[in-house]
Amino acid sequence: MRDVLFLPLADGVELAVAADGSAAVGDKPGDVVSAPTDVVAYFAARVALLELLSVGAEARAVVLQNFIADDRWEALCRGVERAGRELALSLPITGSTESNFPTVQSALGVTALGTVASQRKRIGMTPETARFAVIGRPLVGAAVLAQPEWVLPLSLFAELLVSPYVYELVPIGSKGVFYEWTGLLAANRLRFRSCSCPLSLFSSGGPATAVLISYDPAGEPKLKQQAGRLFFPLFAER
Incomplete structure (x- = not known):
């Protein structure tokens, strides 16, 4: 299941809503992971x-x-703007701040709003002949800051998004690669018995440090060239 809510607008266009939350990560004494506010927002x-x-x-x-x-509002906006800039986006930002009571831990919610034509949703587009790979390494917590070289760059994500060889992309969430892979299979009514990958299939992907892709086998050399050492094949047993 994709973590996006779709609501009909008009003329075959839908509102798309996606969200993420962060807690106990920041610069407060009670935070579990120490990180600058703008980095948390990013x-x-x-x-x-x-x-x-x-x-x-x-x-x-x-x-x-x-x-x-x-x-912290301005720092939060800087983090969001950085993410947008790396994706070649310039987005308006609004929101709300809890200013009545002090908190002992950092907490943040981010909601992204967009639109999509109903006929252009990138869901259920993976054929039986597709291959799979994870781009980036699933990381969480302090490892995200300690191992930036394994985090999927947003510029690379943007390249994959427009690649003629990529069918679908699924950000790896907290439940790990296997969970996202089985969800992708279910959405496409594909049946595989098992899979293997050089990466752990069950480690948390934290803040989307990696993405699962389904792709045309003919494009594998090009995709490997683009991703370099961030390309981890996922072998599916039929």
């Missing part, structure tokens, strides 16, 4: 935006729910 925004773009939607705006502090 990674939360990338999850929501990647979910939105991967289903074929065009991003239109971002909504922030700031439970950190009033004086």
Whole structure:
């Protein structure tokens, strides 16, 4: 199941809504993982935006729910703007801040809003002949900041998004590669018995540090060239 809500608008166009939340990551004493506020917002925004773009939607705006502090608003916006910039997007930002009561841990919600033509949704497009791969390494928590070289660059995601060889893209979430792979198979009514991958199939992907793709085998050399060492094949047993 894709983590995007679709609502009909008019003339075959739908509103697409994707969201992500972050808690206990930031610069407060009670936070479990220490990170600058703008970095927290950047990674939360990338999850929501990647979910939105991967289903074929065009991003239109971002909504922030700031439970950190009033004086963090500008830093949060900078993080969102950075994610947008790396995806060649310039998006309006609105939202709300909890300014009545102080919090002991950082918490943030990011919602990305977009539109998509009903006939252009990028869902259920993977044929039986497709191959699969994970681009990037699933990371979570402090590992995200400690191993930036394994995090999928948003510029590479943008390239994959327009590649003629890629059928579908699915950001890896907290349930890991196997969960996203089985969801992709179900959406396409494909049946495989098992799979293997050089990566752990069950490690959390945290803030979408990796993405699962289904692709045309003819494009494998090009995709490997684009992704370099971030390309991890997922072998499916039929």
